[in-house]
Amino acid sequence: MFFILSKLLNFLFHPLSWVFIALVLALVWKKRRRRFLITGIAFLFVFGNGFLLHEVILWWEVPVKTDQELDHYEVAVVLGGYAYYSPENDRVTLRESGDRLFQGIRLLEEDYVDHLLLSGGSGYVLYPDLKESLYVGAFLDLMGIPKRKVWLESESRNTHENASFTAALLEERGIKDKPIVLITSAYHMRRASACFEKQGIQVIPFPAEPKSGERMFTPDHLFLPSAEAFGIWNRLIHEWIGFVSYRISGYI
Numbered sequence: 001m002f003f004i005l006s007k008l009l010n011f012l013f014h015p016l017s018w019v020f021i022a023l024v025l026a027l028v029w030k031k032r033r034r035r036f037l038i039t040g041i042a043f044l045f046v047f048g049n050g051f052l053l054h055e056v057i058l059w060w061e062v063p064v065k066t067d068q069e070l071d072h073y074e075v076a077v078v079l080g081g082y083a084y085y086s087p088e089n090d091r092v093t094l095r096e097s098g099d100r101l102f103q104g105i106r107l108l109e110e111d112y113v114d115h116l117l118l119s120g121g122s123g124y125v126l127y128p129d130l131k132e133s134l135y136v137g138a139f140l141d142l143m144g145i146p147k148r149k150v151w152l153e154s155e156s157r158n159t160h161e162n163a164s165f166t167a168a169l170l171e172e173r174g175i176k177d178k179p180i181v182l183i184t185s186a187y188h189m190r191r192a193s194a195c196f197e198k199q200g201i202q203v204i205p206f207p208a209e210p211k212s213g214e215r216m217f218t219p220d221h222l223f224l225p226s227a228e229a230f231g232i233w234n235r236l237i238h239e240w241i242g243f244v245s246y247r248i249s250g251y252i
Contacts, residue, residue: 013237015047016230047233048225050216057212060236062189064210067112073204075151075170076113076181078104079162079192080120085135092139097185099209101136104183107206108149113181116140117169119153119162131155159188159242160251163195170201179204186210187236191243194252 022040026033046052082097094101107113120132131154140150153169156162170176179202184192186207193203211232246252 013241014230014234015043015237016234019043019047044225048227048229049223050221050226050229053226053229053232054212054215054221056236057187057232060190061186061210061212062193062205062207063212064186064207065205067107067110070107070112070181070204070206072111073113073181074175074178075115075117076104076107076183076206077117077119077162077166077196079159079182079184079188080118080132080156081123083132083136083139084123085130085132087130092135097209100183100185103206103208105140105145107181107183108145115149115151116145117151117153117166117180119156119166121155121157121161123157159192159195160246160249162192163199163201163251166196167199167201176201178202181206183208186212187239191239191246191252195246198252 019040022036022043026036026040029036078100081095082100083092083094085092104116104118108116118133118136120136122128122131133152133154137147137150137152141147151169151173153162153165156165167176170178170180180196181204182189182193182196183206186209189205189207193205196203243252
């Protein structure tokens, strides 16, 4: 029941679904066809517009921090959700958010941090033993990164658990009072930082996978709908709902 409900809510909160619903209503509700057509076209323009989306991203995303702004730290925590393992192919594949892992490796290799802490358990209902941090840790070992430099937290399934389980691990190692570099996607950094700070951890945000950049004023960016924009809007709305629900739950 919860799975079906989550899928339904995901459909209802997707802007492209709003366009679809408006067009369907235009077909079946003849007396208000014009109103629903205008509504659908308005949704298509607003949520498909690259310029408007970019302005929202500039407001929401935590700005990227340059290496020059960093000191030297004990550990960088990389939040999961960037990789999956295919048992059939016996292969680890990075998702779109793989920049999280790449930035963590880079900070480790360039000696900005002494250790990487990979935080992430299983995102699979049918395969609870396929824990992301474990197979990514094995992957880094094959790449020649020493095991002693990579710490694994493999039980968390969401951002709240990332923070609470990481706090316990840092406490166990006696370094919870030291600042950590937190690496996650720029659009997710606000909620992630708040969760870790709720656990009493001092956070140095190091956003990855930024969607913002220089403002563009080309005709296609200003006026033509973009399919990619709808996908990013879906991610942003999902993140905002998560932020509000975490606030209500007392996680942040």
